[in-house]
Amino acid sequence: MTDMRSRLADIVGAANVRDGADAAEDYARDEGLTSVATRPAFVVAPGDAGETAEILKAAAETGTPVTARGSGTGLSGAAVPRADAILVSFERMNRVLEIDTENHVAVVQPGVTLRELEEKTAEHGLVYPVYPGELSGSLGGNVATNAGGMRAVRYGVTRHHVLGVEAVLATGEVIRCGGKYVKASTGYDLTQLIVGSEGTLALVTEATLKLQPRLAHQATVLAPFGDLTAVVRAVPKVVASGIGPLILEYIDAMTMGAITYTHDLQLGIPDQVRDTSQAYLVVMLENRDAERLDDDVAATGELLTALGAVDAYVLPGPSARRLIEAREQAFYTAKGAGADDVIDTVLPRAALPEFMARVQGIAQASETFVVGCGHAGDGNVHLAVFQKDADKRAKALRELFAASMELGGAISGEHGIGHAKKAYFLDLEDPAKIALMKRIKQAFDPTGVLNPGVLFD
Amino acid sequence: MTDMRSRLADIVGAANVRDGADAAEDYARDEGLTSVATRPAFVVAPGDAGETAEILKAAAETGTPVTARGSGTGLSGAAVPRADAILVSFERMNRVLEIDTENHVAVVQPGVTLRELEEKTAEHGLVYPVYPGELSGSLGGNVATNAGGMRAVRYGVTRHHVLGVEAVLATGEVIRCGGKYVKASTGYDLTQLIVGSEGTLALVTEATLKLQPRLAHQATVLAPFGDLTAVVRAVPKVVASGIGPLILEYIDAMTMGAITYTHDLQLGIPDQVRDTSQAYLVVMLENRDAERLDDDVAATGELLTALGAVDAYVLPGPSARRLIEAREQAFYTAKGAGADDVIDTVLPRAALPEFMARVQGIAQASETFVVGCGHAGDGNVHLAVFQKDADKRAKALRELFAASMELGGAISGEHGIGHAKKAYFLDLEDPAKIALMKRIKQAFDPTGVLNPGVLFD
Incomplete structure (x- = not known):
């Protein structure tokens, strides 16, 4: 193990290798409720794809497991290392390399957080519309889990916005797949295979992400329903209407009670309505034109009432923002x-x-x-x-x-x-399918060092 | 070979097997300009996934190449068989199995044509928005090549609309991947890997396709430009405007001349403008609301003029339709x-x-x-x-x-x-990347019988 430590230090510099025992507790875990905190043998922070490739070569030669880590906000344990593993932390590879305003593309390193990308895109009137709720999450982690979130009904999920990646294979090869274009028919789509593979196929060292124009106007409608079934029955009708909601969330009464209590939210719903509502539908709309948005809000309110909502409230901006934030944090409310x-x-x-x-x-x-x-x-x-x-x-x-x-x-x-x-x-x-996925895993990672124990035994 | 013929007849029935020499010339080719017409050993038309699996088992056991064929409208030869191959024609598997109006999904067999799907979805106010131009093309072929077309700028390409597939592996196993949902993070995305793999990884026997609400109103703006560079420079600006065009095509003057001549199109462009224009931009817009569409058309015209267009003409419905049809047929014009x-x-x-x-x-x-x-x-x-x-x-x-x-x-x-x-x-x-793709191919098709010679040597 001393040999491995010095080899890793040669690759990334002594300052960027720690023994797992000396590393912060945070490296041992993610946010999953059932994850078992485990300190890795080493925590290594590469500075670029070349260093990442050298780490993987060292791992493959010695059969040492490798787990990649972004911000550790995952919920399924894919970033939790084994005790004998090298944990590759992308904390140093945290730069937004480019906001390309002509092609509507961002090029990011895996350690960039959603919050930082949100700030950088806003400066250019663009948006990365995938919104999994936890803004401290890293883009590398989002790519690894194919993160989704509340805006998927309008914009799709991470997969639909990753146009290309630079990735390091367990062979130590660095490949570039896809690019600043939305389509290709030029061999197998390696990008889409790597997205969502939870660190078992390759380590992503750069991602090219599709951006959207940032629309200026948003509004939120909150509709209480007498029962949960009526809420979920309404959903396909709202989608079919063509109004094109940005967010279409249901929240059951128990969860709404918990998040409004925890976040001290006043939504202006009369007690009598609240007491008889079993569930809520939250519909957020956006438009580049304020007048069109107003028309859509009115149409949405009428539609929801026709679909059985007790009422439909247009939430003022600050209340709407706080409700969405509270909903984003529902996981932590449940955890608490x-x-x-x-x-x-x-x-x-x-x-x-x-x-x-x-x-x-x-x-x-x-x-x-x-x-x-x-x-x-x-x-x-x-x-x-x-x-x-x-x-x-x-x-x-x-x-x-x-x-x-x-x-x-x-x-x-x-x-x-x-x-x-x-x-x-x-x-x-x-x-x-499991057997086929294992053969694909073997095609990428013949020595089986990438995140063993994740997905498969 | 007699053995193989009788084995195939046992699987699909004697009426559904032909010797290549007796089959129609059409089975020997696609529409590619450089494809070399080749009659296969056998043409077989399976009736379902089970029969397709039995054909693949027979092929794998004997090392016989298998090429899948939809309508034969491809342009790269992926449906052109080898002389010793079994050509699997999906002409009998040509049913739209379901138009699911609540989930906005169509479930189709591979032999269904785009034209038929267009008719079936129209009945329900929905649309499969991928529009590669050749309506006789099959969905199976579209999935195999990840077909695109003119509406990709708004809706994406085939890949973005294939939510799931039933596919037969070269092992004879039938798998189902994905489903009537737009996202998942449950193992590797086999669906996206199979899409665009040109018949080299698996044979798709059913596809679940995402549909969109069919918007009622469309309009087309045609803008001549003095030079081609000005046209292509205008494109990112039109996208960035947020107007969200359904179609954004450039046509150079030579091609416009050829397609308007071939199709006897009168677009009402003054001779003087036509004579000084080097290229054209065609912008089609759609909206569920007629008034919003009118506003968008006006805004588009102003934008195009500001971006250097000589003028911007709103084409009447019939002219617009004929121009788009003629543009779709530009390949045949070039061929002619x-x-x-x-x-x-x-x-x-x-x-x-x-x-x-x-x-x-x-x-x-x-x-x-x-x-x-x-x-x-x-x-x-x-x-x-x-x-x-x-x-x-x-x-x-x-x-x-x-x-x-x-x-x-x-x-x-x-x-x-x-x-x-x-x-x-x-x-x-x-x-x-080529080596990795070959290893993936090996993971799917260990005996190498699926479309050998396509993608790789």
Whole structure:
């Protein structure tokens, strides 16, 4: 191990290698509720792709596991290292290399945070519209998990905005895939394969991201509904209307109560309405033209009332911002309330009413308390699961995932599989697909050093 | 071979197997200008995924090449079989299985044509917005080549609309990837890997496609410019305006002359303007609201004039439709005029002026005549190349592709590599990426029976 330490120091400089035992506790974990904090053998901070490639060569030669880390805000444990691993921290590779205003593209290093990219794009009237909620998250981590968030109903998720990557293979080769164009038919799309692969195929050292024009005007409509089923039934109709919402979220009454209490939010909803509402729909609209936005807000209010909303409130700017911020932090609210796990299964949006009915049944039968909110426009349901008994909880989770898959869904919409959901993934997914994914993994990483234990055993 | 024929007949029924020698000439070719027509050993038409799997098992056991065929409208030869191959024609698997109006999804078999899908979606006020121009093209072929077309600037290309596939591997396994949801982070994205793989990784037997609301109102603005550089310089500005055009095409004067002549088009452009214009920009807009569309048309006209257009004409509906149709058929116009090859390189849209300048230089130096048009909004340039001498032509093409790649582009935006552009692909692309793609190919197709000779030697 002394040999490895000096070899790593030769690559990145002594100041940029630490023994895991000496590194900050933060390197041992992510934000997942079930992640087991583990200090790696070494924490290494490369300065560029060339250094990253040398680290991977050293790892492959010695069979040493490598885990990549951005900001550590993941929820599935994919950035949590093994005890014998080299943790590659991209903290030094944190520059926005370019905001290209003609091609509407940003070129970033993996350690750049969403907050920094938001600030840099705003200066140019552009926006990177993927908004997973945690602004301290890194772009490298977002690429690794194919992060989503509230604006996916309008703009899609990380995958739809990564036009190209520079990536280091476990062979030590550095490749560049894609570029500043939105389409190509020139061999296999390696970029799309690397996005969402949770650090198991390659380490991304640069990403070329598609930007959008930043529209000037936004408005938020909040609609309480008598019951959750009515909310989720309304969702496909709002999408079909062509109004094109930026955000289309459902929040159940329990979660709304918790986040408004935690964040001391006053939304101006009469007590009587609040007491009889089981769930809320939040619709955010945007437009480059203020008048068009006003018309759309009016049309949305009428539509929601026609779809069974008790009422529809246009939230003033500051309240709307605080509600969205509070919703973004719902995970932390659930964590603070003692949630034992969170899931983010995705399914056809029209299957949400049936799924939510099944969730209630599974929760009751397993004596598990389940509350949530979700990106209703994309059928992505975020549930906080309260059940101390690990066996009962695992059984309930397996049933929830199986129900989602039976209705045409998948285990995770945006958090990823990592370690946290691996057992369910390997248990419920088609073995032929698992075997194929393992062969693909082998094609990228013949020595198996990239994030072993993530996705596969 | 008699054994194989009877084995295939056992799988699909005798009526659905033909010897290549007895099959129609059409099975031997696609529409590519350089494709070499080749009759396969057998033409087989499976009725479902199970039969397709049995065909692939028989092929893998005997090492017999398999090429998939939709409508044969490809331009790069990926559907042209080898003489010893089984050609799998999806002509019997031609049903639209579902138009799901709540999830905005179509589920189709690979033999469905774009025309049929257009008709079926129109009945429900929805649209599959990928529009590669040739409506007789099959969805299976579109998925295999990641087909693009004129509306990509607004809606993206095939890749962005394929939410899931059922696919048969060369192992005979049938897998289902993705589904009726727009995002997931549940293992590697096999769907996106299979899209654009030109029949070399798997045979797609069903595709789940994202649909959009069909907007009611469309308008087309035609703007002549004094020179081509001014046109391509205007493109990023139109995109940045936020007007969100559905179509943003450039057509050079030579190509415009040819397509208006061939299609007997009267666009109402004064002779004097036409005679001094070197190129045209076609901007199509759409909106769900007629008044908003009118405002956008006016704003577009002002913008184009400010960007140097000689004038901006709003085309009446029938003229606009005929111009777009004629533009779609530009390939056939070039073919009719005796073009020796076509290319469809893609590059950052802001690099178009520099690229077009280099094209002129390459054309002059190689005594090659090059004209074109293109999806300017996505930086996808379609050039017809007139040069009878094969060596001179190959040299010119290599220089054109090298120039595009040097400016950050890729060889093909939407036609694919197939056989037609393989030599350039293998010559110009990073060997590390080629080697990785070959390992991925091996992971899917260990016996190498799927479309050998396409993409790789």
